[in-house]
Amino acid sequence: MAEVLGGVASGFSVASLAIQIGDSLSKVINFCESIREAPDDIQRLMLELHLLSNIISIIQNMVTKDLVPTNVEPVLKRALTLVRHDVASLSILSSELDCKLKSERKIIRSWARVQTVVSEKKIILLKSHLESAKGGLNLLQGCIIIEKVSSLNSIAREVPKQLGYHWEAGERERHVQIDDGLDEPFFVPLDLCSNPKDLISLLEIKYKSRKLPGLSQIRQGHIAVLDWNQNFKVDSENWDMAIKSGGRIKIAFLMSSWHGLSRNKCIRCFKPYILRMAGSRFKKCFSCGLEVLKVDPEAIAFEMSDIGIGLCPDQYRDYQLAKRSKKQVMNTHRHNSRISSTPAISEPKSTRAYDDPQIDLVCKRLIVKWEPVFNIVHRYLHCRCILRRTTPSRVEKEQTLLVLAACPRHNMINSSHHDYGDLDYNKDPYFDQFGGYRAFQGFIYMFGGNIYQILGGEKFIPAEHIDETKGIINERIEADLDGLKDVFFEYYFEVNDTVEKAGIELPEREAIFVEVERQRRKEKLQMDLGLELDDGKWGFSEEQRQQLYESPMMQEVRDILDGKWDGKVHWKVED
Structure with missing residues (x-):
């Protein structure tokens, strides 16, 4: 050797x-x-x-x-x-x-x-x-x-201890740390999240493989990527600045609510907020850990899933109890299986309802947009400017309520008050039925008779725009005469019907027209419903009219017309 x-x-x-x-x-x-x-x-x-x-x-x-x-x-x-x-x-x-x-x-x-x-x-x-x-x-x-x-x-x-996937090997400094709020923060190579599409694909793999709640939001892209301090949103314009080797990001889920949300209590567990997180727009509940940011309806332009929380304080408590009960059943089953052949204990039915909880019950970060069920818009009868609206969002189809009142922009009596209507109506989809706002103005000028004068003449259409609006309405008539006839017929009826209901006497011709058209519409409704409608069943009842009159929506309409409105839109989030 x-x-x-x-x-x-x-x-x-x-x-x-x-x-x-x-x-x-x-x-x-x-x-x-x-x-x-x-x-x-x-x-x-x-x-x-x-x-x-x-x-x-x-x-x-x-x-x-x-x-x-x-x-x-x-x-x-x-x-x-x-x-x-x-x-x-x-x-x-x-x-x-x-x-x-x-x-x-x-x-x-x-x-x-x-x-x-x-x-x-x-x-x-x-x-x-x-x-x-x-x-x-x-x-x-x-x-x-x-x-x-x-x-x-x-x-x-x-490999960092937090890692658990085959793609997560390597030096921590080269990775991006992600906190999605469902687990401990984890690390992924930069190549797997170098753009928003790749990040969503990566998260989809994680959520699908582990059957985590929130997969639907991930697939639809209903998430917000935030910097680690939650001061700004990471998007395609600043992606490379935030998503880099050694970078850290947080994920918030996007959802909407059709009902109002408490300002001073957690929307999940209903415990009072203690204080806002330092340097963050989010409010954090130190009881259930939920961090919430409430945003205005116009902040997010697409429709999202509604939250399931926020209506009942017992909902989150029931979920927590069900989760504990399920854990106890599983532990008992494991213990019994080790010592004997005792049959498995069946899971209580009350816990099964939470086997697949909605993401807002379990997530850590939530951005909530208020999105009302009904998109009700009050418009001035003649010019169709907006007097008041329930939401700036156009996710839901507009339900128009017409108000016989002077628009502060278009009138001949020097009426002036604040309302919701200071908008660019060339971009208002309501006027698409007329062929656009310019076509609507042209119709009023050429066929509206005295309505043009009621709207203040040049206040409604400046003199330098008259030829342009006439040209536009003529083009629309040539392109779709029958379609425009139906739309302007409806406008003509709405104006006269509303004026007559307000107690203003109409000329004989218009009065006959309104009476005949009302009867035709009533008969059509009876045919559609298969019912005979007497005068008491035609339209709103007195009780319904009183409830509508006393509603916060109509109170705000009256405040606007009386000049008492403070100019703050009612959906504005003020935490």
């Missing part, structure tokens, strides 16, 4: 060792292949020699191409030194036997002749040296395996 260790210290390179072993093996193989009609054990010996030679050739090739890791090379040298020692013994033994047989001067020798010079003891010695050489390679293989395990352990130590 001292000679073996001395060989390592002699400075042989791995390549030199492999070459020496290969040359020695070639001599042994040539000797064995010269034997004809060899028995099975000798043929097996030759096969193992060839395999050993192939392995040495592979090692030599790896060394030549510099494919051997630096930390493996010392181990490889020691193992090859052992193999070289055993193969050298094989070579010496085969050379001795070859010399004894060379007197015949034959290249091929029969096994019978070889047996005269090769004793059973020599064959056993050949096999022994070969086994030793193979044992050296086995040691090498074991060392390499240990080295690989050590390398894997080293890599594992680089």
Whole structure:
């Protein structure tokens, strides 16, 4: 063994060792292949020699191409030194036997002749040296395996403890930390969230594989990406600034509410807020942990799922109790299954309702937009400007209520008051039915008779725009005369019907028109409903009219017309 260790210290390179072993093996193989009609054990010996030679050739090739890791090379040298020692013994033994047989001067020798010079003891010695050489390679293989395990352990130590997916390996500094509020913050490589689409795909994989609530919001993109301090929203314009190596982001889910939300209490557990989070627009409940940001209806232009929380203080409590009950059932079942074959305890029905909870019951961060069920818009009867509206959002279809009153923008009596109507009506979709706002103005000017004067003349259409509006309405008439006839017929009826109901006497022609049209509409409604409607069932009852009159909506309309409105839109969020 001292000679073996001395060989390592002699400075042989791995390549030199492999070459020496290969040359020695070639001599042994040539000797064995010269034997004809060899028995099975000798043929097996030759096969193992060839395999050993192939392995040495592979090692030599790896060394030549510099494919051997630096930390493996010392181990490889020691193992090859052992193999070289055993193969050298094989070579010496085969050379001795070859010399004894060379007197015949034959290249091929029969096994019978070889047996005269090769004793059973020599064959056993050949096999022994070969086994030793193979044992050296086995040691090498074991060392390499240990080295690989050590390398894997080293890599594992680089993986943050928070990680749990195959894509999360690597150095923490190169990753982006994400806090989605359902688990502990986790890390992902920058490449997997380099744009909004990739981030959503990544989150979808997580939520789908783990069956987490909120998958619907993730798939629809109903989330907001925030900086770590929750001061600004991360979007396509500032994505590269926030999403970078070592960056940190938080996820908030987007939902809407059709009902009002408390300002001073948590919308989930109904516990009072203590204080606002420092430097953040979110309000945090220190009881259930929910962080909420309430936004105006116009802040988010698309329709979202409604929250299920906010109506009943018992809802979150029931969910928590159901979750605890389910956990107790599972723990009891595990305990029973370990000690006996006791049948599993069935889960109470009360807990099953929360097996797939809505995201607002479990999330940490929520952005809520108030979105009323009805989009009711009060418009001035003649000019159709907006007097008051329930929401600026156009997710729900507008339900128009007409008010016989002077618009502060269009009147001939110098009436002035604040309302909701200071808008660009060229962008108001309500006027699309007329072919656009300019076409509506043109219709009033050309066919509205005295309505143009009621609206203040040039206050409604400045003199420099009259030719333009006339041209636009003429184009619309040529393009769709029948469609415009129906729309303006409806406008004509609405104006006269509202005026007559207000107690203003109409000219005979208009009065007859309104009476006939009302009767036609009543008969059509009766036919559609399959009912006979007497005068008491036609329209709102007195009780309904009184309830509508006393509603906050109508109170605000009256305040606007009386000049008492403070100019603050009712949907404005003021926390």
